[in-house]
Amino acid sequence: MSASRFGFRRRRGNRGASSPRLTSRPGSRVLLAGVVGALLIVSGCGSDDGGDSGESGSEGDGAAENTGGTFSVGTDEPDHLTPHRMTGAFNEVDALFSGLVEFGDGTEPKNLHAESIESDDNIVWTITLKDGWTWHNGEPVVAEDYVDAWNATAYGPNGWANNAQLSNIEGYDELNPQDGEPEQDTLSGLEVIDDRQFQVTLKSADSQFPYKLKLPGFYALPAVAFEDPDAFDEAPIGNGPFRMDGTWEHDVQISMVRYEDYRGPQPNADGVIFKIYSDQETAYTDAVAGQVDIVSVPQTRFQQVEQDFGDRFISFQAVRLDWVGFPLWDERFQDKRLRQAISMAIDRDEINEAIFAGIYEPATSLHGANVGGGGTEGLCGEYCEFNPERANELLAESGWTDSTLELWYPGGVGYDQTFEAIANQVRQNLDAIDEVQLQTQPGFPAFIEALEEHSATGMFRGGWGSLYPTMQNQLTEVWSSMGSGRAGAGSYENPDVDALIQQADAASTLDEANELYKQAEALIMDDFPGVPLFYATYNFAHSENVSNVIVGFDEIELTDVVVNS
Incomplete structure (x- = not known):
């Protein structure tokens, strides 16, 4: 596939030429993920070999002790291995590619390939790269690799999944016109x-721009990626801690080996194999038997996981919320007292213990404690407390007359127990409700389509896992009129919420931004468009074959894993 089909011309200069070493501008103050007045700077404090990039596991200087061995991770069949095209292969991509920043188990971005990320106004950002980083084919990673990758992702006709992540860069609208083909093929910004x-x-x-740089749409790509993108997707050449060992064996495995010239924290292991499973249950059973080393734990196994794995079970509180949404396009659901009544009829503690073994935390707002700037727990007040008597009073006040409700959710993905319980x-706690009918669709695509087309005729499953740990992500993508995840909001809109989010985005300090985001969330909770259920978690278990398994906002910290001899 020619480069011209990807909407831009790949500039071909002397890519191997060295450039002068860049330093901070005179007089600028350099802080790690800090904000000083209107100047937001993210800057590394360590050496160019990655010494500033770790809080856990391999903290060192990019040359951690190689304990050797190969470990395995159970995974679904990915859709793509190219970061900008994939929607679910986060661990595989983080093995092959390194972005500008990382999070680990902290809530602030730490520089990885970036040496500094600077702005005087939160509009114009200057990004400086660390020197010496290379692609797995030995070519240097240069600024052009970021710019060309972002252009390809933003160019609408390419249809790359993470296109919308670049929507706030100047020129994006010209690359994604509502009608016809774009007349431009590069971002003017x-x-x-x-x-x-x-x-x-x-x-x-955008006060949160440095956080967004961990999103897969903001990774770089080497020149070879644009020669034949589909072939590249089968065996990507990345700049991460592991490189491909052969090609992607579909429905079988993806094998990778340690990249010896990696300039970030070196992996402890020699290699990693992503074993592909068609269902999580089989992966879990294999992990119990030691046939795969690290797996995501399905909800159906929460009650037994500690018995099966003991302290080899890891639950990490991410920025993630599960809720019950409502079709607000339907007049029957317009009165918020109906929605509050349903909330107060749900015993979250009972469901958490009976189904989730107490692993989740019942939600009292849209954000739990583990979010940058602190969460907003307690905003829901009495409406997130189990109180059937008050629930029936609210239902009567709302004027609801139907004896039947519907509850929609995607089938075949492990949610049956949860929604049967809800x-x-x-039904049991609301006297006027004789029946709650479960409506399942065949998987997520059909379910999301029912919400987007407004064909869902009842309350429904809502969920959002933020890809970076600030309040901006969920508030913007789900509850504002600007987001891409609005299906889960049931057509909820409030111009005052939009205005507060935009003010927060433009704030000169993170503290100011967080305060404005919290005000926006308070307005949303007052409108009560959805019923908060649980602050959900990332849940993994590992075999006795490996140790030092750390889970954070980037999911598995693959470089830290030690293969036991």
């Missing part, structure tokens, strides 16, 4: 300064 520095101009101020509680 991107400029290469030299091999180690480029500039990004946003359409509007349906039973609503």
Whole structure:
């Protein structure tokens, strides 16, 4: 496939030429993920070999002790291995590619390939790269690799899944016109300064931009990726801690080996194999038997996981919320007292113990404690407390007359127990409700389509796992009129919420931004468009074959894993 089909011309300069070493501008103050007045700077404090990039496991200087061995991770069949195209292969991509920043188990971005990320106004950002980083084919990773990858992702006709992640960069609208083909093929807000520095101009101020740089749409790609993108997707050449060992064996496995010239924290292991499973249950059973080393634990196994794995079970509180949504396009659901009544008819503690073995935390707002700037627990007040008597009073006040409710959710993905329990509680605790009918669709695509097309005729499953740990992500993507995840909000809109989010995005300090995001969330909770259920978690278990398994906002910290001899 030619480069011209990807909407831009790949510039071919002397990519191997060295560039002058860049330093901070005179007079600028350099902080790690800090904000000083209107100046937001994310800057590494360590050496160029990755010494600033770890809080857990391999903290060192990019040359951790190689304990050797190969470990395995159970995974679904990915859709893609190219970061900008994939929607679910986060661990595989983090093995092959390194972005500008990382999170680990902290809530602030730490520089990985970036040396500094600077802005005076939260609109124009200058990104400087650490020197010496290379692709797995030995070519240097340069600023042009970021700019070209972002252009390809933003170019609408390419249809790359993470296109919308770049929507606030100047020129995005021209690359994604509502009608017809775009007349432009590059983002006007991107400029290469030299091999180690480029500039990004946003359409509007964004105080959270450094956090977003962990999103897969903001990774770089080597020149070879644009020669034949589909062939590249089968055996990507990345810049991460592991490189491909052969090609992707579909429905079988993806094998990778340690990249010896990696400039970030070196992996402890020699290699990793992602074993592909068609269902999580089989992967879990194999992990119990020691046939696969690390797996995501399905909800159906929460009651037995500690018995099966003991302290080899890891539960990490991510920025993630499960809720019950409502079809607000349906007049029957417009009165918020109905929605509050349903909330108060649900005993979250009972469901958490009976189904989730107490692993989840019942939600009292849209964000738990583990979010940058602190969460907003307790906003829901009495409406997230189990109180059938008050629930029946609210239901009567709402004027609801139907004796039947519907509860929609995606089938075949392990949610049956949860929604059967919710349906039973609503039916048992609301006197006027004789039946709650479960409506399942065949998987997520059909379920999301029912929400987007407004064909769902009852309350429904809502869920959002933020890809970076700030309040901006869920508030913008789900509850604002600007988001891409609005299906889960049931068509909820409030212009005052939009305005507060936009003010937070433009804030000059993170503290100011967080306060405005919290005000927006308070407005949403007052409108009560959804019933908060649980602050959900990332749940993994591992065999006795490995140790030092750490889970954080980036999911499995693959470089830390030690293969036991």
